Amino acid sequence: MVEIVIDEDACVGCGSCVEDCPNDVYEMDEAKNKTKVVKVEDCMACLSCHEICPAQAMEHQDIHVAKRLYIDRSVKDAINRII
Amino acid sequence: MNGEIEEIRGTFKPELIPAATGGNIDDYEKALHTLMKFVGSMSSALEQVSGRGANAIVYQAGKRMGHEASKLMEKTDDLEKAMGELSEVLGQEFYFEMWKPSSQDNYTVERGDETEVKLLFMDCVVRQTLRRTGLPQKGPLCYLLYGYMVGAVEEVMDIRGKLDIDHVGPNACLKTLTIKWSGK
Structure with a gap:
């Protein structure tokens, strides 16, 4: 089961994820001016929201992570050493 | 290797393939990335020259591949069984599953003489190629998978x-994926 964690400190409340999600997984919390997850069961883990989020404020847990063979292994190794 | 090109020298006989020509994972990685660039450039040039016609050309190529790849698969009228077979045909590089929104009870939806099923493609070499070349998705190259899938469905189910x-x-x-039963 997919779980989406929103980092409220990072979220800038731009609403890009709300607009971009084809399955209306997100809604704006008007009081906090932050995004909130309302239909996690409809999330298909396409990760369009990750790509559009300017603050990288979300994390998807327990999803199928697609292969990324287009990234050089040397680049992946370098990133892994830094993070 | 420090960027130098390592030459393979040895004896070659038609009946033997020297082990050294197998290469290592670095060689495969470089070859894959070069191929991705070639295919991406080809798709982009095709679009530039043929406009929307590029989609039809790539679709046709994919469809032919789909027919070829599933020739030996067991024929069936059962859409869900066919999806299982197609999953084998497409393999790990086009790993997909049937998907439905939580408000829907079944994976398949009947509309008159048509049946619809939503497919979620998780692993896709086309997507990876586009990302390697910096090309947008939904372009001509995506029509390769479109054609491939349609060709495979037509072969397995004998239907449009x-x-x-x-x-x-x-x-x-x-x-x-929409199946038109009257198209049989």
């Missing part, structure tokens, strides 16, 4: 089908 792209993302793409 079409695949529409609902949504594309960096980790998965949602497509709707």
Whole structure:
């Protein structure tokens, strides 16, 4: 089961994820001016929201992570050493 | 190797393939990335020259591949069984599953003489190629998978089908496969 964690400190409340999600997984919390997850069961883990989020404020847990063979292994190794 | 090109020298006989020509994973990685660039450039040039006709050309190529790849598969009228067989045909490089929104009870939806099923493509070499070349998704190259899927469905179910792209993302793409029963 997919779980989406929103980092409220990072979220800038731009609403890009709300607009971009084809399955209306997100809604704006008007009081906090932050995004909130309302239909996690409809999330298909396409990760369009990750790509559009300017603050990288979300994390998807327990999803199928697609292969990324287009990234050089040397680049992946370098990133892994830094993070 | 420090960027130098290592030459393979040895004896070559028609009946033997020298082990050294197998290469290592670095060689495969470089070859894959070069191929991705070639295919991406080809797709982009095709679009520039032929406009929307590029989609039809790539679709046709994919469809032919789909027919070829599933020639030996067991024929069936059962859409869900066919999806299982197609999953084998497409393999790990086009790993997909049937998908439905939580408000829907079944994976298949009947509309008159048509049946629809939503397919979530999680692993896709086309998407990876586009990302390597910096090209947008939903372009001509995506029609390769479109054609491939339709060709495979037509071969396995002996029926007409079409695949529409609902949504594309960096980790998965949602497509709707429509089967027209009267097209048999």
